[in-house]
Each structure stands twice: as C-alpha cells, then as structure tokens.
Amino acid sequence: MTEQEILIVDDVSKTFQVKAGEVKAVDHASFAARHGSVTTIVGPSGSGKTTLLYVIGSLEKPESGRIEVAGRDILAPGADLVSYRRENIGFVFQFFNLVPTLTALENVMLPMDLDGIPPAEQRRRATELLEKMGVEGRLLKAHPNKMSGGENQRVAIARSLANDPDIILADEPTGNLDTATGRVVVEILTGLARKEGKCVLMVTHDESILEVSDRAFHMTDGILGEIAA
Amino acid sequence: MRSFHRGFRSFRRNYARNIVVVVLLFVCLTFSMSMLAVKLAADNQVNTIKQEVGNYGEIEISSAYQLKQFQAERTKTAAERQAEARSMSTAQEQANRVADLVPETLTDQFAKDNYVKTYDKVLQTNVTLSDITNTSIQQLFQIRQGDSGGPGGTSSNTNSFTFAGNTDGSAASDFTTGAKKLVSGKQFTYSDYQNANPVVVIEKNLASDNKLTVGDTIEAQISGGSGSQSYVQLKVIGIYETVQAQTQSGSSSGGGGGGSSQSFNPTGNTFYAPLSVVQKLNATPGYVQLGSYYFDSVDDTAALKVTFKKETVTTSSKYQFATDLSDYQTIADPLLKARNTSMIGLAGALGACALIILLAMVIIISGRTRELGILKAIGSTDRQVISQFAFEVVCICLVAIILAMGATALIGQSLGNWILPKTTKTATTQTQTQAQGGPPGMTGGPGTQNKLYKEGTSFNAAASTQKTQAAKLNVVYRGPLFLYGILILLGLSLLGMAIPLVWITRLRPARVLSME
Numbered sequence: 001m002t003e004q005e006i007l008i009v010d011d012v013s014k015t016f017q018v019k020a021g022e023v024k025a026v027d028h029a030s031f032a033a034r035h036g037s038v039t040t041i042v043g044p045s046g047s048g049k050t051t052l053l054y055v056i057g058s059l060e061k062p063e064s065g066r067i068e069v070a071g072r073d074i075l076a077p078g079a080d081l082v083s084y085r086r087e088n089i090g091f092v093f094q095f096f097n098l099v100p101t102l103t104a105l106e107n108v109m110l111p112m113d114l115d116g117i118p119p120a121e122q123r124r125r126a127t128e129l130l131e132k133m134g135v136e137g138r139l140l141k142a143h144p145n146k147m148s149g150g151e152n153q154r155v156a157i158a159r160s161l162a163n164d165p166d167i168i169l170a171d172e173p174t175g176n177l178d179t180a181t182g183r184v185v186v187e188i189l190t191g192l193a194r195k196e197g198k199c200v201l202m203v204t205h206d207e208s209i210l211e212v213s214d215r216a217f218h219m220t221d222g223i224l225g226e227i228a229a
Numbered sequence: 230m231r232s233f234h235r236g237f238r239s240f241r242r243n244y245a246r247n248i249v250v251v252v253l254l255f256v257c258l259t260f261s262m263s264m265l266a267v268k269l270a271a272d273n274q275v276n277t278i279k280q281e282v283g284n285y286g287e288i289e290i291s292s293a294y295q296l297k298q299f300q301a302e303r304t305k306t307a308a309e310r311q312a313e314a315r316s317m318s319t320a321q322e323q324a325n326r327v328a329d330l331v332p333e334t335l336t337d338q339f340a341k342d343n344y345v346k347t348y349d350k351v352l353q354t355n356v357t358l359s360d361i362t363n364t365s366i367q368q369l370f371q372i373r374q375g376d377s378g379g380p381g382g383t384s385s386n387t388n389s390f391t392f393a394g395n396t397d398g399s400a401a402s403d404f405t406t407g408a409k410k411l412v413s414g415k416q417f418t419y420s421d422y423q424n425a426n427p428v429v430v431i432e433k434n435l436a437s438d439n440k441l442t443v444g445d446t447i448e449a450q451i452s453g454g455s456g457s458q459s460y461v462q463l464k465v466i467g468i469y470e471t472v473q474a475q476t477q478s479g480s481s482s483g484g485g486g487g488g489s490s491q492s493f494n495p496t497g498n499t500f501y502a503p504l505s506v507v508q509k510l511n512a513t514p515g516y517v518q519l520g521s522y523y524f525d526s527v528d529d530t531a532a533l534k535v536t537f538k539k540e541t542v543t544t545s546s547k548y549q550f551a552t553d554l555s556d557y558q559t560i561a562d563p564l565l566k567a568r569n570t571s572m573i574g575l576a577g578a579l580g581a582c583a584l585i586i587l588l589a590m591v592i593i594i595s596g597r598t599r600e601l602g603i604l605k606a607i608g609s610t611d612r613q614v615i616s617q618f619a620f621e622v623v624c625i626c627l628v629a630i631i632l633a634m635g636a637t638a639l640i641g642q643s644l645g646n647w648i649l650p651k652t653t654k655t656a657t658t659q660t661q662t663q664a665q666g667g668p669p670g671m672t673g674g675p676g677t678q679n680k681l682y683k684e685g686t687s688f689n690a691a692a693s694t695q696k697t698q699a700a701k702l703n704v705v706y707r708g709p710l711f712l713y714g715i716l717i718l719l720g721l722s723l724l725g726m727a728i729p730l731v732w733i734t735r736l737r738p739a740r741v742l743s744m745e
C-alpha cells in the first residue's frame with residue numbers, strides 16, 4: 001500500500017457519433033484514486049458512468065485526456081492493452097458475464113490461463129479465491145446457469161481478482177441482486193479495498209453504498225462532480 | 230485448460246446445437262465422401278484397364294485396301310484368274326505375293342518410337358506338308374466339297390496347314406491369352422527367329438494322329454517352289470494343347486470360305502514356327518502380316534498415330550495402325566462417366582458442406598458475442614479466442630467426417646452402383662450397334678476388323694468376360710480416401726473459421742458487455 005495514486009484520470013472526454021449527432025458520454029472528467037480506496041459514481045441512466053469505466057478499462061478509447069494506471073499511460077500509442085487488461089484491471093459487471101460453458105472454478109481460472117499460468121497453480125489459486133468469496137464444495141464445479149445471482153457475482157468477483165489486479169472496476173455489481181445479497185457483495189468489494197489494498201471503483205444506483213465509500217462522484221450528462229462527504 | 234480445451238468444452242456443452250450441425254454436415258459429407266470413393270475407385274479401375282487394354286496397336290494392311298482388293302478380285306472369273314497367274318512373270322508373282330503384306334522396314338521403323346514398349350512381328354500362312362494328315366479335317370472337306378472357298382481363303386488342300394510365325398513362340402497371342410498351352414518340349418525363342426532355325430511347335434492331337442513326338446522332323450514345302458530345293462526339314466521342338474476351343478461364331482463372320490473352314494476346326498491344325506522360317510516357307514522374306522506393339526499407355530495412342538502417319542505418308546492408305554482404343558473406350562467409358570457424375574456430386578456436396586458450416590458458424594458466433602466480449606475484456610488476445618473457436622469448429626467437422634467415413638464404407642458401393650448402371654447400358658448398346666453395323670469381318674487370319682492379334686488368332690471368350698468385369702465398379706476403402714478426408718476436414722474447418730475470424734477481430738467488447 002502506497003500513498004501514491006494508482007489511478008489518475010485527467011481531463012478525459014469520450015464522444016459517440018450517433019445518427020442524431022454527437023453524444024458526449026464523458027465530458028472532461030478528472031479524478032484520482034489510491035490503493036485501498038473505494039470510489040463510487042452515481043448518476044441517472046445514460047449519464048456516462050459505464051462509458052467512464054470502459055474508458056478506464058481500455059475497452060473504449062477516449063478522444064482526449066490522459067489515464068495513468070500504476071504509472072503506466074494506457075492511452076500512449078503502442079501501449080500493451082491486452083496485458084493491461086489481464087494484470088491491472090479486474091472487471092465486475094451487472095450481468096456477471098461469466099462464460100456459460102465453463103464451471104465456477106474454470107471461470108476463475110480463465111484469466112490465469114490466458115496469462116499462461118500452469119494449470120495446477122491456476123486451480124489452487126482459483127479455489128482459494130472462490131473460498132474467500134464463500135463459493136465452495138459442489139459449487140466449484142457448477143455452471144453459471146446452475147447458480148444464484150449472488151453466487152454468480154461472487155464467482156465474477158473472484159475472477160476479477162484472478163491475476164491480482166490493482167484496480168477493480170465494478171459496474172452496478174448489485175444491480176441484478178436483491179438488497180440482502182447486494183449488501184454482501186458490497187461488503188466483499190469494500191473488504192477488498194480495506195484488507196487487500198485494491199483500488200475499487202464502483203458505479204451504482206444504490207445510494208447506501210455512498211456511506212461505505214471514501215470518495216463519491218455524481219455524473220450528469222458526462223460531467224463528473226464530487227459529492228461532498 | 231488451454232484454448233483447445235475450452236473449445237472442446239464449449240463443443241460438448243452446446244451439444245444440442247452442435248448435433249444439428251453435425252448431422253447436417255454428416256449427410257453432406259457422407260455424400261461427398263461416397264462420391265469421392267466412387268471417383269477414386271473409377272480412377273483406379275481405369276488405370277488398371279489402361280495397363281491391360283488400349284495400349285496395344287498393330288500395323289497391318291488397311292481394311293479399306295483389303296476391301297478394294299476383294300472387290301476387284303470378285304469381278305474376275307476363275308478362268309481369268311488362272312490366265313492371269315499363267316502370264317505372270319517371276320517378279321510380278323513375287324509382287325503379288327507380298328501385295329497384302331507389310332514390309333518389315335515399316336514395322337521396324339515404327340518400333341523405334343519412344344512410346345513403344347514391346348514389338349513383335351507376325352506372319353500367318355498356309356504351308357503344304359505332304360506327309361502330314363489331319364483326319365478330322367479330311368472328313369470335313371468331304372462334306373463341304375461344294376464350297377470352293379472364297380477369295381483370299383485357303384486353297385482346299387487336306388495337306389495344307391496354318392503356320393503362324395512370330396519372333397518369339399511364348400509371345401504368340403494364342404499362348405499369352407491361354408487359349409493354347411505347351412504340354413511338352415519347348416517354345417522357339419528369339420534367337421531361333423534370328424538364326425532362322427527350322428523348328429516348329431505342333432498340336433497334340435495332330436502329333437498323335439501322325440505319330441510325331443518332340444525331336445521328330447517334318448517336311449514342309451516352300452510356297453510356289455519346286456524341286457529338291459523347295460523342301461525344308463522342320464524339327465518338332467514342342468507340342469501344345471488347345472485349352473480353349475475357338476469360339477468364332479459362324480453367324481457373325483459371314484465372310485469367305487476360309488473363315489468358315491476355320492470355325493470347323495476346333496482342334497486347330499496350326500503350327501507355330503519362327504517368323505523367319507514362316508517367311509521362308511511363304512517365300513516372302515522381309516514381309517509380315519502385321520507388326521504388333523505394346524506401348525506405355527492408352528494415352529500414347531494419339532502420338533503414335535501421328536508417328537504412323539509420318540512414316541506411311543508415301544504409301545497413302547495401304548497400311549493402317551489399328552489399336553484397341555475402342556475396346557478401352559467401351560470398357561472405360563461407363564467408369565469415366567461414373568467418375569464425372571461423381572465429380573459433379575462431389576462438388577455439389579462439398580458446396581453444401583461449405584454453406585452449412587458457414588451458416589452454422591454465423592449462428593454459433595452471433596449467439597456468443599457476449600462470450601467473445603468477456604474473453605476480450607479479461608485480456609484474451611485475438612489469437613487465443615480464435616484458436617478456441619477453431620478447435621470448436623474442428624470438433625464439429627471431425628465428428629461429422631468420422632461418421633461420414635463410416636457411413637461411406639456402408640453406402641459407397643450402392644451409391645457407386647446407382648451411378649454406374651445408367652451409363653453401362655448406353656455403352657453396351659453402342660457396342661452392339663457397332664458390331665452389327667460394321668463391315669463383315671475380313672477373312673484370312675489375324676489383324677482384321679475389330680479383332681486384334683493380341684486377342685488370339687480367333688476371337689475367344691476372354692476378351693468379353695473382361696468387359697463385363699470392368700463394367701462393375703468396386704468401391705472399396707482406400708488410403709487416398711482418408712487423405713482426402715483429412716483435406717476436406719482441414720478445408721471445411723478453415724472455411725468455418727472465416728466467420729469467427731472476422732467477427733472476433735472486429736468485435737468491440739464494450740458493445741456487448743452491458744447487454745442484458
């Protein structure tokens with residue numbers, strides 16, 4: 001854990017060309033986050049929250065601005081985005097996005113496999129991660145369609161941790177869960193920041209999450225504004 | 230758990246969908262493979278036929294020339310003919326003697342062509358053996374006394390025997406077809422021919438009738454000669470037996486008396502002697518009835534015909550180069566047609582396979598864009614995703630092709646038969662029309678219309694059985710089929726990969742990950 005900022009978003013803009021004209025999904029957004037911190041972004045539908053996460057996760061390319069992760073400029077020409085996605089970023093989605101043909105265990109092993117880690121090591125670490133998330137026993141061998149939403153999301157979080165990333169990007173991780181399960185998932189995510197020093201960036205509609213976060217932002221029409229604590 | 234493992238996993242998990250694709254592919258592949266099997270079998274059989282039929286030809290007096298001579302001869306009366314013979318000078322007589330023979334200079338020259346593999350020369354003639362009798366033939370001639378014998382036929386003489394000469398006794402067609410078989414002594418050899426050794430191989434019954442054994446000597450008269458100089462002592466070196474009765478049918482050879490008398494001679498009073506000896510007896514040194522050639526393949530026929538044309542340009546149409554190309558065509562035609570049909574079937578079925586795999590991949594991939602998005606979002610390279618899908622496609626194609634190979638082994642033959650009979654029928658009718666419509670078989674030994682020396686001096690059953698055999702198509706599993714199977718598998722998989730390839734490289738994960 002360092003005091004240094006692991007994530008720096010500096011004056012980032014992302015515009016989509018649509019038939020009706022342009023949509024400024026992210027409009028000159030700037031913020032920074034440290035290891036072990038929980039940052040929350042709230043805002044109405046269509047305000048650009050997901051787009052901001054994808055820009056940070058390198059899944060969308062902004063037309064201007066600067067993004068630095070662990071001292072690495074990911075927008076620099078020739079940046080190795082594949083290894084960036086593998087090693088620096090862990091994604092958690094609203095709809096879990098697990099691979100349906102793979103078991104819980106295999107889904108968690110998948111990012112390690114892509115990274116060329118030996119199978120035995122993959123298995124050991126995946127089992128350990130899943131156990132930490134409370135997924136054990138027969139569930140390890142269950143396929144996503146045989147598990148509850150909460151269980152799916154635990155597996156998804158375990159998968160996002162597979163390659164021990166610096167940043168967890170969670171896009172409405174509780175959006176598809178009931179309140180109680182959602183609370184558990186939020187606890188897990190905040191726990192990752194508190195206990196393991198991850199930098200957690202969470203998009204949510206759930207105002208209660210604001211209480212557990214270190215910093216909170218509000219997004220309207222692509223413009224990011226900090227909510228005073 | 231590498232990419233291929235995930236591909237296999239995904240193949241297994243989506244079995245319901247994959248079974249549909251596999252079944253569709255299986256049907257089309259079975260058809261493809263069967264067509265391929267038919268094509269390979271046909272090719273193989275055609276190649277075998279090419280080594281047996283069609284690579285044979287002979288140089289002989291052309292049938293057109295023979296017909297012209299025959300018609301000129303027919304208009305003359307017997308008296309005219311006798312008068313003509315009396316007034317002939319020795320030179321004219323000799324010219325007359327070789328009029329329907331081929332000069333060896335021509336046959337030898339032709340043998341030098343690069344395509345020619347083996348070369349033989351044949352002369353068959355009638356020789357008077359005053360000491361030898363053939364009882365059966367004597368009786369027959371008494372019955373048929375009224376028949377004076379057609380033009381070009383044998384002179385009706387009970388002491389006249391057929392002498393067949395070539396350069397090597399064991400290469401005589403009657404022996405190579407198995408119609409005749411040596412039972413004691415030996416055959417004359419090429420060196421007997423070169424040295425003009427006066428040796429002869431005679432028939433078993435004739436030998437016992439005349440109390441002749443190997444080592445005995447018989448006296449033969451040189452044609453047209455007189456005095457003590459005109460006799461040659463021939464040493465019997467071998468005795469043969471007739472295995473297969475000559476089956477020349479009386480009805481189809483409506484020609485002259487010579488041909489007819491031959492068909493009444495089942496035992497065969499033919500003597501086999503070195504060509505040089507027969508030439509001497511016939512008083513026609515340097516002339517043969519035909520030159521017989523085997524060449525490398527039926528495909529050389531055209532080239533050889535060109536060579537022949539060049540070499541006979543001065544003699545216009547007196548000689549002809551007859552080949553068994555038409556025999557080859559009769560036998561190979563149904564097979565070639567079946568092969569062409571199977572090629573069309575193969576192309577169609579493979580096209581269908583291609584379409585199926587393409588459509589299947591479109592459906593499979595479009596249903597899995599989210600999975601592609603996930604893989605990319607968590608850091609898959611395009612290559613990793615592609616190899617996973619490649620393996621999935623290969624799995625689908627592999628299962629289908631293995632099943633198809635099995636099914637081909639079961640139905641390949643019936644499919645082959647289904648393609649073949651329709652073409653066989655037309656081929657048979659063609660042969661029949663040809664046989665009926667063609668000119669009547671010319672008399673006077675080998676080398677005449679539709680009957681080549683290699684089939685034996687008389688038509689025998691062997692050639693016709695060969696034809697019926699060849700018209701059957703044996704679709705058996707062969708090594709090349711597996712090779713082609715693997716090629717089809719590879720081609721199909723590569724084609725199937727085209728869709729995922731485009732899809733994967735162009736997919737933007739951000740578009741699909743937020744979808745419900």
Ligand SMILES: Nc1ncnc2c1ncn2[C@@H]1O[C@H](COP(=O)(O)OP(=O)(O)OP(=O)(O)O)[C@@H](O)[C@H]1O
Binds near residue numbers: 017043047048049050
């Ligand atoms: N690929 C795209 N092409 C065009 N417009 C897009 C694209 N992706 C997003 N947008 C637009 O950008 C804006 C921001 O979308 P985004 O998904 O980031 O909103 P959001 O805040 O995540 O909304 P929600 O709360 O509903 O998830 C929206 O107006 C959306 O229509």
Ligand SMILES: [Mg+2]
Binds near residue numbers: 051
């Ligand atoms: Mg969103």
